[in-house]
Amino acid sequence: MTNNEPSRPEPAPADRDWFGGRRWTGIAAIGFLILVVLCVAVVLIVNHGNKKNGPVATGGGPATTTIGSSSSSGPALPTTVPSAAPAGVTWSIYQTVALPSLPGAGPSKVTGAIATGYAHTPLGALLAATNEGFRYGLAPDAEFRRAADAMLIPGPGKEAWLKTRATHLYGAGGAAGNDVLSQIAGFQFVSYTPSDAVIQVVNRNSDGTLQVGADHVSWDGSDWRFVPASDGGQAANLQQVDSLAGFIEWRGV
Numbered sequence: 001m002t003n004n005e006p007s008r009p010e011p012a013p014a015d016r017d018w019f020g021g022r023r024w025t026g027i028a029a030i031g032f033l034i035l036v037v038l039c040v041a042v043v044l045i046v047n048h049g050n051k052k053n054g055p056v057a058t059g060g061g062p063a064t065t066t067i068g069s070s071s072s073s074g075p076a077l078p079t080t081v082p083s084a085a086p087a088g089v090t091w092s093i094y095q096t097v098a099l100p101s102l103p104g105a106g107p108s109k110v111t112g113a114i115a116t117g118y119a120h121t122p123l124g125a126l127l128a129a130t131n132e133g134f135r136y137g138l139a140p141d142a143e144f145r146r147a148a149d150a151m152l153i154p155g156p157g158k159e160a161w162l163k164t165r166a167t168h169l170y171g172a173g174g175a176a177g178n179d180v181l182s183q184i185a186g187f188q189f190v191s192y193t194p195s196d197a198v199i200q201v202v203n204r205n206s207d208g209t210l211q212v213g214a215d216h217v218s219w220d221g222s223d224w225r226f227v228p229a230s231d232g233g234q235a236a237n238l239q240q241v242d243s244l245a246g247f248i249e250w251r252g253v
Contacts, residue, residue: 081122081189084248091252095138095174096181098252099131106224107131113139113147118224122189125197128224129215130184133201136161136226137234138175153218153225160232180206186247195219201235202247212247213238 091098106127108117115131118124132151139147152158182203190198202212213235216227
């Protein structure tokens with residue numbers, strides 16, 4: 001019996017052996033593989049970016065960061081004020097007054113009446129207040145303007161003090177003359193920030209009485225500078241006290 005059904009043509013050689021089928025089947029398979037590779041690459045890139053940029057916030061809130069943890073901001077400045085008399089202090093006499101210095105805290109440079117170069121710490125602020133607070137006021141007639149420029153913060157207090165000082169010359173005998181000046185006896189911090197400090201300094205007068213006033217220093221970007229009151233006065237809230245109770249005893253003589 002004769003088979004009259006027409007025979008189907010065999011696929012062309014170029015259409016054979018493409019992943020077991022025709023050419024279009026192979027092309028589709030290759031396209032699918034390329035798409036998978038691209039998706040994997042995108043996922044890897046996104047994950048790498050998230051690791052590099054830090055944690056991503058979830059739940060609609062901002063990502064949290066630790067203030068001051070970045071190395072670009074530099075080390076945190078000390079803010080703990082002294083709770084006892086600093087150890088290792090050397091006392092030197094200037095115009096009959098014993099003034100403190102401590103290597104690493106200041107002053108690092110002393111020229112005549114001028115003492116500058118203090119650590120940007122509470123201890124540096126204390127040494128600046130006690131040195132500068134005495135030195136600019138005791139500077140001789142030929143040095144007091146240079147002393148004020150080097151150790152006083154610019155402002156109305158400085159200008160008021162210069163105006164008063166110019167009309168009260170000490171003469172050849174200097175500020176002390178034949179008098180015995182008061183000496184540092186103790187201190188207590190009122191407030192401290194890396195840019196500003198107020199310190200109560202107790203002085204013992206020649207008759208043994210104690211007087212305390214609040215000395216103010218400010219960080220000018222490179223050093224601590226003394227801040228006179230707006231009227232040119234050295235310390236605020238001057239008053240006598242009966243003892244050193246409530247203060248840290250600290251003296252050179």
